[in-house]
Amino acid sequence: MNPSFSFPFEPYDIQKKFMNELYFTIEYRKLGVFESPTGTGKSLSICCGALQWLKDTNLKVVEELRKEINQLKLELSTTIGADDWLQEEYEKLKKNQLLVSLQLKLDKIKQREEKFTELKKRVNIQKKSLNKIEHHFPKRDKPNEVDKSNEAGDVKDCDEKENIEDQDLIVEECQNKDDESDSEETCLDDENDSNTKIYISSRTHSQLSQFVGEIKRTVFSNSTRVVTLASRQHYCINPDVTKLKNVNLINERCLDMQKSKTKSTSVGEEGKVLKKTKTSSCNACPYYNLNNITKLKEQLLVDIMDMEDIVKTGKQLKACPYYASRMALDDAEVVLISHAGIVSSGARSGISLKLQDNILILDEAHGLTAALENAHCAPVSAKQLCSVKTFLEFYINKYQARLSSRNLLQLNQVNFVVGKLLGLVQSKTANDKTGDATIFSLEDFVIKAEIDHLHLRPLVEFCRSTRLAPKLHGFSMRYSQQALEEENKKVEVKKASFKEFLSNMSKKKNQDEVLGDLHKSEIKASNQTNSVPTESSAGSGLYAVLDFLEMLCGRSADGRVLARPGDGGMLKYLLLNVAEHFAQVVQQCRSVIVAGGTMEPVAEFKALLTNNSLEVDRVNVVKCEHVVPPGNVLGVCLSKGPSNIQLNFSYEYRASKDLLNEVGRVLRNVCSIVPDGVVCFVPSYSYEQMLFEHLTSTKVIESISKKKKIFREPKSASEVDQVLHKYAAAIKNKESSDLNGALLLSVVGGKLSEGLNFSDDLGRCVMVLGMPYPNVKSPELQEKMNYLNKSTPGAGSVYYENLCMKAVNQCIGRAVRHANDYACVLLVDERYSRPQTVAALPSFVQKSLKTNCTFGQTIGSIAKFFARHKEKK
Template sequence: MNQLQPPDEFPFPFSPYDIQKDFMRNLFLTLEKEQLGIFESPTGTGKSLSLICGALTWLRAHNEHHKAELMRKVQGNENVIDDDDGSDWFTAATKRREEQEQLRRYQQELQVLEKQEQRMQALKERQQVIKRSKVKKIDDEFEELFRDLQEVRENVRRELSSTGGGEMLSPDELMLLLDDYDSDEEEGSKYENEEEDDGCLKIYYCSRTHSQLSQFIREVQKTIFGDDVRVISLASRQNLCVNEVIKKLGNMTLINEKCLDLQRGKKSQATKCESNGTTSKKKCTSSGCPYFQQSAVKNLADQLLLEVQDMEQMVVLGSKIKSCPYYGARYAIKDAQLVVLPYNTLLHKGTREACGIKLKGNVVIVDEAHNLLETISNVHSVIVSHRQLCGAHAQLSQYSRRYETRLSPRNLLHIRQILFFINALIKLLSGGSKAANSLGSNAFSSPSTSSNASQSQIFTVSKFLCDTLTDNLNLFKLVQYIEKSKIAHKLHSFSQHFEGSVGIHHEQKPESSMKSSTSSFLAKMASQKPVQRKAKENVQPAVSEVKKIHEPEAEEEEILLGSPLMQITEFLRALLHCTEDGRVVVNVGSTHRKSSVKYLLLNPASHFHDVVSQCRSVIVAGGTMRPVSEFREQLFLSAGADPSRVHEFSCGHVVPGEQIMPIALTKGPTNVTLDFTYQHRGDPKMLDELGRVLVNTCTVVPGGVVCFLPSYDYEQRVYSHFTNSGVISRLSAKKRVFREPRKSNELDSVLSDYAKTIHLTASNATGITGSLLFSVVGGKMSEGINFSDNLGRCVVMVGLPFPNTHSPELKEKMEFLNKYLPRTDGKPAGSVFYENLCFKAVNQSIGRAIRHRNDYASILLLDHRYCRLSSIQALPEWISRHVHQCVKFGQAFGFLRKFFSDKKAMTAM
């Protein structure tokens, strides 16, 4: 197939900048050549629109060209088959058969494309007819006519067997029982050999948050592609559910499990029996979510394909036609051309497959990809708390005892294996195992030094299994059993049906033996008899998961949200990965609530391998992608990609150089060297000098000033010192002071007041010239918040936010990189990774200010280490080439004063 060339003009909503044209051309060619692209476009340069117009222009051109090529090949092969080239009969017959098979494939692919086009055209025509005639939509009233025969057969068998002795189970309780599990291989996949139509070529667009995805959808609606490209937005049940009963649960875990419970109830069709002497009449009554009717959901899916809609519009439409937007979107994936979804849905294989996302031959675009490696690691790192382990053990033990006579021997065997594994982890965290005994000599910290200290140790997967005596378990079959039997969901329903296995009780004395208290807890739970709830009793609302910040030692009773066995299943699944790719981190705290076991993924490329190998092309894009080598080496090449497939593109900023003023400052107003290393940043002299810098800066900078500090603890220390020393009073004379809240629900209020103060003080003569906001690097305001125009005329970066070098997880990660990756510029890969963590956080924070072409701002980098060449080169290129290195504060102050006086003069003209 001939390679397509990018068009001279892209269908942009307005006249594009040159850098946007270059971005779209490079994107077009990368997709056409089936390459892996690393694209960097600074915030404010229209990256989202460039991605939309470049990718969808290629998709439209590729589809047209591909269809024309198929038609040409079909016609050409038909003519070739009719020709006789004079070869001997055997060669001719073989060649003819190959050509016929090839022709059949071409014809089949062309037929699928034409059929899909005809279907979409018919849907559009039907929609137009409905709009013109103003005829109300006719709902399909057909109910599902099929019944799960296996479920019914098992329910009948269990009812009959229960009459022979023991307690008669209610219809609701019958649904809690596990199906017979004859073997792990018996069922297999019934559809393995069936060929499925994968639909059309798709572009999967991923971003970090639902709000970013909604913004992307709105950008698509602004372009010409909003009229003819089929776009579907995927989101969580929490965002798309229209069932008010489920939405009231609030917690995502409870929403997911309640939704699945309702579906299982509908599928099983609870049986109601009426006995009359020797005869028995059975009446099946349908249950389930009223919004999950298959015909209505498919109808909603068709409507979603006809018009580009964001999540809010999908919810409105679903509520209007009484259909589920969550499942409507999943039904529509097959026919969609652009699928918009969150990171986690694509990166987690289980979630990806459950949603019906197929990578083979399609395109993946990951936006806001600057933290992609960390995101992959976090998605596949699993932590299980001591409380979750105890809760799962108690629930599963009671479940096993109650239904012991009704469960098959193989079910009981697997349940006991799960209990054995859970009990091994409880012993590990309680000091009763071989691995726990080794913590005393090999732990990273000792509890004897402080009452709040914890012990941590990292194990390889094989050593962890060996030391916990669980290496004799077949973890693969155990995970397979949990998935096929759906025991985690059954256990959740069981815990809702019976009280007594949900609560986790108080810890009496933190200093008491964890081993003895755990044993007594399990003994107490084992002795309890399940008490059935009243039939009409509602599920208790979830308690708040957020504890008071100022009461970290409060040992309140915790209610387990959902089935804790689900988290343990994820931990089991993580242990199945290559042993070299991960480690197990055991944290034994001074109290139960502080103890946990965690699977730590060290090699994110292992989980990105399928994306790289199966997709036609993968694009990772962001405002700051430096260092690019990290994505090239640790993501693409480590995932098995050929180096020739990787294409890198970086463009400048649309903001001219004279509109930014980046300054790297070595000394403060009294010639104190600005050294905010961990050893010196708490020095009162250093804090006093920082106060002087901020006071002087606020006198010349109009509007908003955002000051980023390395951590919440250091922000608290700085603010307390400034309050006691009078700096806050001096700052308040010029700007109203705000602080980043620790609680997410307070963020909007703080930002609103911050912006309101800036707007109100811009036109009065009170002496206050705006706002000062103390923020935290890596916090809620360092990403995704736009401080454009007067909201951010200066960004102050205090120190270099290097992560804690004493973190055992960080040490293990660095050792892993040193072992498996080559040195970069003579430095070990682990050291390079450590520095990159710091500067990626810096670049994200300082990028909050410049948001569009006419914006301007200053950037003040406070630390003598910023004047090093390596530090300057680690900054984005559009900033690094304009950095002013100032040893004396007077020089820096002069630059700031002139910069803002010039901007004020230009504004007045």
């Protein structure tokens, strides 16, 4: 069986290899580790290979069903009389039942195809009518703005009435879990769908948008139903909800608005509306309209849209993109989702993701382990604990007369636990130094925190079911604002009222201290505009506490708690073995493929896919060569500088003036002979700052500026695009400025080391100064390495080495992005010449790599390399 692939152009041999291997890995239910260097059309190969398999399989299923149905019909029509008539009738009955079930499957497939054809026609008619309306009535939104203002007025009136008694803030008795789930599933189709789905996952939503663009380029664009899934935080178009910023608060507010809408009418036994309540105008979301959501769902199934398109169309149709994408999930054939949505079991169940017998392809998989660790890590800061403690005490004392005895008891228990956790991060014994961290096993931690006698799970469930976090958030915001207004009017009256207000608080604390804590919390919260919570707000803080406690409830033998006391103190749950959790995903899927530009070390991904078992035969490892010819890449490991100084950037040497001076000489010479763009990666932001200051003081920056315009990676993400545009413009307009290009100083693991494209003139040389090893004294890293060493001696050191080389390989991958591109990769550190380090570099660099080079050899090789390519041009 040799599949033929529909490609937008004549594919390279490595692309053919990639698609073939992908096809057969899925066909034979295997697991795959696919390495295809950046710039080799990996995304397009994934789309064409996987979609070709899906289309072929769908056709094969129909053919097999027809063949089986015809065979059964033939057998039933030509039954020969048997001696045992009873057995004959039984066999006939069984065959008839099988025939009916097979015919039903075939009919469903036909109906689905017919339904999709009709859907296309209907959506095209809707789009034409919508375009006509917008053409003739371009300002139609104005009446809705009036309505919205009226609604806002209604909301304000409602809020004022609710403020009288704070009824919306009171914790009620636990509701049935069924009620909670109803709100999530209101928009979802109940039909069981047997569609085979391909889930494509990547690190960021912008990378998922690239897949949308690639699918549009293929022949499958008109016949494939694609949906991009994202959280409410990304998809919500209601400004009253998005202003909350925190994803948990956004989720809770959205569910609240749904309940307001669904409960706005009471329905009789026969389904007739009996009466309407007043809540609908106060809280219902105007975008949660089933008719509009259905229209948006149909449009995103017919037209392949990325996230921006879905949000834009959602605003036009006044329909919620979040629920439209979820409603489209059952009918979709390709589902695009971020790594975070796949690796967390909570996220998967929250969006009803069905992985059973489906295909999962994880692109940019070099970050998969980190994504798994983040998904099962729960940090909570001392600021968050302090905020929760303060407002929880305030809340209990204000409403204790109105709370049921059961709820009051559980609130006091939650307050007790938060107090103990806070005490642990604030405690300073004679041996403790601020910032020193300790790692505990889960058993040791609960004993140290003095909460080992409590059942934590019921407390977490109580907080979740009563929705304490959004109530506490509303409480903290409402009374912080109130306090600020009173302070502006009458400062003295405000102080007196708060002393009176806090008179009933616990006698365990000095009243002046409590007042001081509360006053600080109020002023901090009241400075936020429009009640937007910060990371230390009571609501978002309680969510962090609950996530932390939930992890403790798991009592995993591989779980640890990091406790760092002091002013910037924190607690952090760590999971040392993430493969166990990823095994749940692998078991469900028909096939799981991890793909990336550099998949070294392969052993790490094999262990992740097989949960460290011996089932490695099921893993298909595919390594594709780069499309770039070996002569287009020059790799050099520079071991000695111009002054013959040994180049070693380990932590104890990197700040020496001799080494910094040597770096200045290397940069000055490289910038003189390399045309166009040079990107230089350094180990950290602090080292980049130190290096830049030193080169400025020694006039090296001034000297380089005569050859190239110098740019530095900004710390703010919002400034990255601006710097990149200026860098590109400096290279493009080099002739008018008498310069030969630009130099960009970047940071390994920073904003420019992943996902960016320095092709052609933008990246003729990529330099990496030093080896970016993480801080080996980090308690988290030490614990992880010790854990690995216990299972396999030496595994901790291998893990540490791999962390460094993964970061280096991501930097190298920024250059050489297509077959005709060429670039020099300059690795400045004597340690790059070690055999184990060379083996961890990308194969396309290894082919031309020169190790243990002196400065003279290096400069000569670089000069010849660019002279040769200048002649070719």
